[in-house]
Amino acid sequence: MSKLFPLYEESQRRFSAQTEYLGSDKPVNRIQPLVSVCVATYQHGGFIAQCLDGALMQKTSFPYEIIVGEDESTDETRAICIDYADRYPDKIRLFLRSRTLSTWNDNGKTRPFNGIWCRRSARGKYVAICEGDDYWTDPEKLQKQVDYLEAHPECGLCFHNVGIEDSTGHYTGKPTYAHNCRRLPLERDATFTIADTFPGGLIPTCSVVLRNEQDIRNPPDFFYRTLTGDWLLWLLTCKDRTMFYFHRPMAVYRPTTTGMAHALRQNWNAVYRDRVRMLLALDRYWGYRLHATIAPSLRNYIELLPPGRTSVEAYARYVLAQPLEGTKFAVNHASQKARERLRLVKSRLYRRPATAAHPGPPSRGPQTPP
Numbered sequence: 437m438s439k440l441f442p443l444y445e446e447s448q449r450r451f452s453a454q455t456e457y458l459g460s461d462k463p464v465n466r467i468q469p470l471v472s473v474c475v476a477t478y479q480h481g482g483f484i485a486q487c488l489d490g491a492l493m494q495k496t497s498f499p500y501e502i503i504v505g506e507d508e509s510t511d512e513t514r515a516i517c518i519d520y521a522d523r524y525p526d527k528i529r530l531f532l533r534s535r536t537l538s539t540w541n542d543n544g545k546t547r548p549f550n551g552i553w554c555r556r557s558a559r560g561k562y563v564a565i566c567e568g569d570d571y572w573t574d575p576e577k578l579q580k581q582v583d584y585l586e587a588h589p590e591c592g593l594c595f596h597n598v599g600i601e602d603s604t605g606h607y608t609g610k611p612t613y614a615h616n617c618r619r620l621p622l623e624r625d626a627t628f629t630i631a632d633t634f635p636g637g638l639i640p641t642c643s644v645v646l647r648n649e650q651d652i653r654n655p656p657d658f659f660y661r662t663l664t665g666d667w668l669l670w671l672l673t674c675k676d677r678t679m680f681y682f683h684r685p686m687a688v689y690r691p692t693t694t695g696m697a698h699a700l701r702q703n704w705n706a707v708y709r710d711r712v713r714m715l716l717a718l719d720r721y722w723g724y725r726l727h728a729t730i731a732p733s734l735r736n737y738i739e740l741l742p743p744g745r746t747s748v749e750a751y752a753r754y755v756l757a758q759p760l761e762g763t764k765f766a767v768n769h770a771s772q773k774a775r776e777r778l779r780l781v782k783s784r785l786y787r788r789p790a791t792a793a794h795p796g797p798p799s800r801g802p803q804t805p806p
Contacts, residue, residue: 443540443660447549450537451556456529457518463526470498471578472558472648476551477504477568481511483690488520490572490687492527496579500564502528505554508535513568529557547660556653563648566687570642573599574686581645584680591627592677593646593670595639597685607688628679630671630726634733639679641666642687646673658717663710668718675722708737712752719755731756 456465473491477484491502502524506517514532521530533550540547555563562582566572574580581594601607633639646652651672662668670679715734719727738752 442657443542443547444654444657446540447552447660448654450549451553453537454531454533454553454557457521457532458525458530462529464501464529467499467501469501469560471496471500471562471564471582471645472555472560473500473502473564473566473578474551474554474558475502475504475566475568476507476554477509477513477517478507478550479509479511479513480568481509481513481516483569483571484513484516485520486571487566487568488517488528491566492524493575494572494578495575496582498582500527500560500578501558503554503557504528504530505533505538505550506530507533507538507548507550531557542661549660551665552655552660555648558648558653560648562645563652564645566642569690570688572642572687574684577686578645580682580686585645585647588678588680590678591680592674593644594680594682595643595645596682596687598640598643598687598689599685601688601690624683626681626683628681630674630679631729633667633670633679634729639666639670640687640689642689644670646670649673656717656721658714658721662714663707664714668714671718675726704740705742708740709748711737712741713748716748716752716755 456462475484475487475491477487480487488502488504494500504517504521506514508514517530518532521528531553533553538549538553540549551567562585564578564581577596581596584594585591599607646669652669655669655672659665659668659672712734715730715737719730719734734752735756738749738756741749
């Protein structure tokens with residue numbers, strides 16, 4: 437078992453080669469936006485225009501920018517994005533990606549950088565997310581969410597109810613997105629903490645506005661390998677903060693049959709195993725300060741896996757069995773072989789790039805963004 441390739445450094449290196457369509461002296465580049473709307477799109481030819489229209493119709497008292505990462509689609513998505521960028525140089529910053537650079541083959545698994553790069557390009561105090569196959573329906577959505585975040589510094593992100601539209605364009609009603617949250621039913625505006633989202637409360641990505649902080653612009657290395665990066669984003673944002681839910685539906689989510697979410701629904705064991713790895717890495721990244729919150733969810737995912745243990749699952753069971761001493765686990769292995777095996781597994785899970793620009797664990801304090 438060899439160490440994994442450091443995707444953080446590779447993503448940073450490739451990001452430096454990205455350029456904006458029409459250059460960096462457009463009217464939108466001359467404003468200081470309060471909000472950056474991030475739109476990652478690929479093969480969304482039938483949807484992307486409606487997505488961009490929803491972002492452009494926003495009525496706000498503040499300036500905002502729309503960052504579009506077009507990931508070299510083979511349908512009409514790229515042509516539509518270029519048309520919108522030509523017509524709205526005061527709002528849209530378009531990045532025309534090459535998939536040779538924006539994806540990485542990680543031992544047979546494709547790791548996309550497009551969404552991460554969109555957020556890394558964001559200049560706003562807040563980041564709003566809407567992927568290219570979803571769309572916003574309320575022109576006051578951004579204003580309402582930003583007003584709340586400005587008035588509540590203790591809140592890390594806010595989200596709202598959405599509708600569902602199937603692949604035929606039929607509106608099927610409101611989804612039960614918070615079905616995994618503990619405080620149900622969601623029938624009114626409400627405040628949450630990350631503990632309420634375990635074991636993986638589903639927040640609709642197209643509804644989120646969050647604070648643009650270091651872990652959002654430059655997430656830790658283990659972020660690049662998780663299959664459910666959205667949930668990890670919410671956790672990284674709200675470790676010490678609350679979340680706020682607006683019951684009013686202000687967007688529409690399309691559960692397509694070509695996206696990552698659909699692929700994951702076909703292999704739940706892969707999802708469970710990925711979340712075991714992610715929670716282990718997150719627990720360590722936070723210095724085990726929220727171990728009591730993470731442990732029940734970690735234990736739940738282990739129990740959902742089929743019989744037979746991998747080294748990562750064995751390590752997870754080991755972690756759950758150890759008493760905490762401060763922010764470290766008490767380790768007492770009788771076997772040198774066992775110690776070496778655990779050390780190797782941890783090196784795969786928690787490998788951090790050796791660069792001063794990368795944010796360290798919370799105990800090290802803030803570092804300068806790259």
